[in-house]
Amino acid sequence: xxxxxxxxxDDINEGFADxxxxxxxxxxxxxxxxxxxxxxxxxxxxxxxGIDIPTFIHQIRTQNVKGxxxxxxxxxxxxxxxxxxxxxxxxxxxxxxxxxDQGKPVEIGLLQRYAVDYLxxxxxxxxxxxxxxxxxxxxVVGAGPAGLSCAHRAALLxxxxxxxxxxxKPGGLNEYGLAAYKMVDDFAQKEVxxxxxxxxxxxxxxxxxxxxxxxxxxxxxxDAVFLGIGLGLCNQLKLEGEDLKGVFDAxxxxxxxxxxxxxxxxxxxxxxxxxxxxxxxxxAAIQAKRLGAKRVTLAYRRGEDNMTATEWEIDLARKxxxxxxxxxxxxxxxxxxxVNSISFEQTSIESGRxxxxxxxxxxxxxxxxxxxxxxxxxxxxxxxxxxxGKIKINDKYQTSIPGVYAGGxxxxxxxxxxxxxxxxxKRAAHAMGHTLFGIDFKEL
Amino acid sequence: xxxxxxxxxxxxxxxxxxxASAPPTDKYINVVRAFxxxxxxxxxxxxxxxxxxxxxxxxxGVHHDRARNVIGINNIELITDRPLETxxxxxxxxxxxxxxxxxxxxxxxxxxxxxxxxLAIKIANSGVHGIELNxxxxxxxxxxxxxxxxxxxxxxxxxxxxxxxxxxxxxxxxKLTPNITDILVAAEAALKGGADAVSLINTVNSIASVDxxxxxxxxxxxxxxxxxxxxxxxxxxxxxxxxxxxxxxxDTRNLxxxxxxxxxxxxxxxxxIALGASGVQVCTAAMLYGFRIVDDMIAGLENFLDEKGYASxxxxxxxAIPNVVNWNELNINFDTKAxxxxxxxxxxxxxxxxxxxxxHQAITMQENTSGGxxxxxxxxxxxGCNLCKHVCPVPDCIDMRPVxxxxxxxxxxxxxxxxQRIDAVSLESSLVETGENND
Numbered sequence: 001x002x003x004x005x006x007x008x009x010d011d012i013n014e015g016f017a018d019x020x021x022x023x024x025x026x027x028x029x030x031x032x033x034x035x036x037x038x039x040x041x042x043x044x045x046x047x048x049x050g051i052d053i054p055t056f057i058h059q060i061r062t063q064n065v066k067g068x069x070x071x072x073x074x075x076x077x078x079x080x081x082x083x084x085x086x087x088x089x090x091x092x093x094x095x096x097x098x099x100x101d102q103g104k105p106v107e108i109g110l111l112q113r114y115a116v117d118y119l120x121x122x123x124x125x126x127x128x129x130x131x132x133x134x135x136x137x138x139x140v141v142g143a144g145p146a147g148l149s150c151a152h153r154a155a156l157l158x159x160x161x162x163x164x165x166x167x168x169k170p171g172g173l174n175e176y177g178l179a180a181y182k183m184v185d186d187f188a189q190k191e192v193x194x195x196x197x198x199x200x201x202x203x204x205x206x207x208x209x210x211x212x213x214x215x216x217x218x219x220x221x222x223d224a225v226f227l228g229i230g231l232g233l234c235n236q237l238k239l240e241g242e243d244l245k246g247v248f249d250a251x252x253x254x255x256x257x258x259x260x261x262x263x264x265x266x267x268x269x270x271x272x273x274x275x276x277x278x279x280x281x282x283x284a285a286i287q288a289k290r291l292g293a294k295r296v297t298l299a300y301r302r303g304e305d306n307m308t309a310t311e312w313e314i315d316l317a318r319k320x321x322x323x324x325x326x327x328x329x330x331x332x333x334x335x336x337x338x339v340n341s342i343s344f345e346q347t348s349i350e351s352g353r354x355x356x357x358x359x360x361x362x363x364x365x366x367x368x369x370x371x372x373x374x375x376x377x378x379x380x381x382x383x384x385x386x387x388x389g390k391i392k393i394n395d396k397y398q399t400s401i402p403g404v405y406a407g408g409x410x411x412x413x414x415x416x417x418x419x420x421x422x423x424x425x426k427r428a429a430h431a432m433g434h435t436l437f438g439i440d441f442k443e444l
Numbered sequence: 445x446x447x448x449x450x451x452x453x454x455x456x457x458x459x460x461x462x463x464a465s466a467p468p469t470d471k472y473i474n475v476v477r478a479f480x481x482x483x484x485x486x487x488x489x490x491x492x493x494x495x496x497x498x499x500x501x502x503x504x505g506v507h508h509d510r511a512r513n514v515i516g517i518n519n520i521e522l523i524t525d526r527p528l529e530t531x532x533x534x535x536x537x538x539x540x541x542x543x544x545x546x547x548x549x550x551x552x553x554x555x556x557x558x559x560x561x562x563l564a565i566k567i568a569n570s571g572v573h574g575i576e577l578n579x580x581x582x583x584x585x586x587x588x589x590x591x592x593x594x595x596x597x598x599x600x601x602x603x604x605x606x607x608x609x610x611x612x613x614x615x616x617x618x619k620l621t622p623n624i625t626d627i628l629v630a631a632e633a634a635l636k637g638g639a640d641a642v643s644l645i646n647t648v649n650s651i652a653s654v655d656x657x658x659x660x661x662x663x664x665x666x667x668x669x670x671x672x673x674x675x676x677x678x679x680x681x682x683x684x685x686x687x688x689x690x691x692x693x694x695d696t697r698n699l700x701x702x703x704x705x706x707x708x709x710x711x712x713x714x715x716x717i718a719l720g721a722s723g724v725q726v727c728t729a730a731m732l733y734g735f736r737i738v739d740d741m742i743a744g745l746e747n748f749l750d751e752k753g754y755a756s757x758x759x760x761x762x763x764a765i766p767n768v769v770n771w772n773e774l775n776i777n778f779d780t781k782a783x784x785x786x787x788x789x790x791x792x793x794x795x796x797x798x799x800x801x802x803x804h805q806a807i808t809m810q811e812n813t814s815g816g817x818x819x820x821x822x823x824x825x826x827x828g829c830n831l832c833k834h835v836c837p838v839p840d841c842i843d844m845r846p847v848x849x850x851x852x853x854x855x856x857x858x859x860x861x862x863x864q865r866i867d868a869v870s871l872e873s874s875l876v877e878t879g880e881n882n883d
């Protein structure tokens with residue numbers, strides 16, 4: 001293990017600069033001109049938050065950029081983060097009709113960023129006006145995308161919201177989990193500050209559900225509760241040697257990276273092995289490489305088609321020099337006190353099932369990052385019903401406990417994506433307003 | 445000799461591409477650069493009597509499309525602001541240096557016979573091939589009784605044309621303003637005055653935009669603006685119409701036409717020639733892109749001639765004129781329907797919403813089994829308006845297909861439902877008698 005032996009500070013600064021440079025006005029107008037302003041557009045349907053994409057791009061074209069931002073934010077108050085972090089290649093941009101005649105979609109993500117950044121940089125004024133106070137109070141547990149989205153929409157509707165956050169900072173995975181080069185210049189914090197501009201939201205930090213925070217008490221003290229607690233626990237390999245030094249959860253590695261201002265002080269291995277096939281694995285692998293690891297191997301136990309990371313992300317990893325190795329299932333980590341090697345068994349599919357072939361390979365390593373998924377910490381949820389590893393909700397986002405709602409990665413509404421969490425939070429706020437208070441959401 | 449060699453009002457030109465009288469033709473250096481680039485001729489920036497005019501600072505306004513392409517420019521510049529002698533000596537010089545290129549002297553003067561004649565003689569003596577009368581400038585000069593102030597009065601068009609024809613023996617081009625109600629009246633006046641050719645159109649009265657911070661028209665001169673002359677590709681349809689009207693009118697069809705108005709490409713030029721123009725004049729396109737654009741105009745027009753098998757410009761000059769008719773001469777039995785090519789369709793829905801909201805609800809939109817959308821024309825509802833074809837972002841995706849309906853050619857004057865139809869005179873007169881014919 002060393003601190004960034006093979007790269008210079010300049011390399012690190014470059015490696016953690018913006019992954020996609022933002023558009024300037026000229027680029028934005030040119031790209032906007034590629035949008036056909038589809039009627040009943042497929043990109044809208046492909047966006048979990050249902051942003052009216054053709055309208056906001058049209059507004060960029062007419063140079064009503066603030067209007068464009070408002071169109072975006074009215075459906076997705078975290079449009080800024082989503083513009084940076086959404087896998088647009090499997091969402092809006094995949095649905096873009098320009099694939100058919102021009103072979104490439106309109107770069108909706110970059111246009112969205114252009115509009116939202118323009119608004120956030122040009123005014124401190126919040127774009128929406130809060131409804132008159134309803135006198136209703138809502139407790140939100142978790143200041144991640146789902147919790148903050150719910151808080152914003154509930155505040156907008158006139159409710160008074162208190163957010164309880166376990167960490168010392170708000171933003172959830174936007175702050176602690178997304179790759180650093182997707183969220184430069186402290187954007188997660190800027191976005192939270194912007195979101196709080198609606199008023200009526202208070203955040204209290206270092207409040208742990210199940211420790212210094214009690215769900216029953218929240219139910220007593222507030223008119224409704226929203227759980228946006230994410231997935232608190234990391235899946236483990238359950239292998240020999242997993243407790244050796246140099247073996248980490250990728251989530252913790254990324255969190256440390258995100259919270260370290262001077263990234264050249266980070267400790268990084270020379271031979272890093274990342275285990276997993278999702279975007280967290282990809283993010284960890286690329287960032288390890290950019291921190292100066294000599295070799296980074298990403299090992300996944302199935303084929304590329306099974307990886308939950310998008311094709312674009314996998315390609316990005318390869319472009320960054322990550323050796324992506326498939327059909328490898330970890331079986332053992334070895335070393336005295338510090339890991340120095342990891343063994344895998346080759347796998348294949350037989351009769352539709354994943355099986356080991358018996359063939360083994362060994363990879364020398366001094367740092368192993370585990371990214372094999374996360375799961376809900378059920379121990380903190382007392383009586384809330386869990387089903388297949390997620391909080392069970394009905395079609396109104398209500399859990400098994402009356403008055404308790406949930407959204408984000410802790411429920412099962414599809415992909416565990418920021419954009420889905422924002423939608424969950426928004427819908428839950430509408431649902432509790434309707435069911436509990438008889439207050440219906442009207443258009444912004 | 446190039447296939448593009450032509451004769452315009454008796455003047456031989458190596459190609460039909462002249463630069464119009466405007467800022468690009470104001471000085472020796474500009475004109476030499478134009479000839480080096482390959483332009484066949486120039487109409488020198490309008491000459492007037494001394495003392496020269498004084499121009500404003502801030503002169504052009506612009507109309508952009510949303511991708512920042514320039515659709516049109518308007519300008520408030522006046523005629524040349526250099527002494528007459530300076531201009532004439534430069535014309536003489538270039539005539540010697542570029543013997544195969546055409547120089548036309550554009551002129552305007554206050555409405556006085558002696559002044560017009562003396563100025564015309566001086567210009568002719570510089571060796572120009574012809575004289576163009578600027579009766580169209582719609583800003584500034586018209587407030588002094590020149591330009592469009594003359595061009596909007598048919599008697600004055602005739603008179604000034606005659607004055608010049610009486611004192612020079614070179615071709616005279618009368619340049620017409622579009623800021624009138626009927627271009628034929630102006631063209632007939634020029635003809636009566638003895639014009640060899642008409643040049644049209646001059647610029648269109650316009651305000652390019654309003655600066656919403658200054659609350660003033662653009663271009664803004666110290667907080668105020670004035671209407672200017674609009675030009676560029678946006679005015680091409682207006683110019684085509686006016687050229688076509690003169691070319692197909694029996695009284696004016698023998699006038700030579702030097703066409704002006706939004707010509708940017710070889711295709712634009714070919715369209716004007718097809719409507720009867722002998723040559724074309726270009727200004728805005730050169731101002732936007734430089735003189736080099738003539739390269740493609742020449743090459744593109746030559747390719748067009750080759751592809752169509754035309755030996756020269758005259759082979760297709762005026763070929764579209766017989767097909768420009770009055771509405772009353774169109775075949776009302778003609779039926780055409782939109783056809784959407786599924787293979788090219790990108791499923792944007794633009795045709796659907798245009799037809800559904802603003803036309804005839806003749807396109808259906810349906811989810812298909814592969815998760816996409818099918819757009820299909822309902823022939824019974826389609827009136828053949830072309831709107832869907834025009835809004836479609838994909839070239840050639842929608843085409844219009846004439847229907848073989850077996851019906852004879854029928855015009856409105858012959859149509860059974862026309863109360864004034866040719867064979868319904870008795871019906872018409874009966875309507876008049878009973879007072880029912882209110883139109």
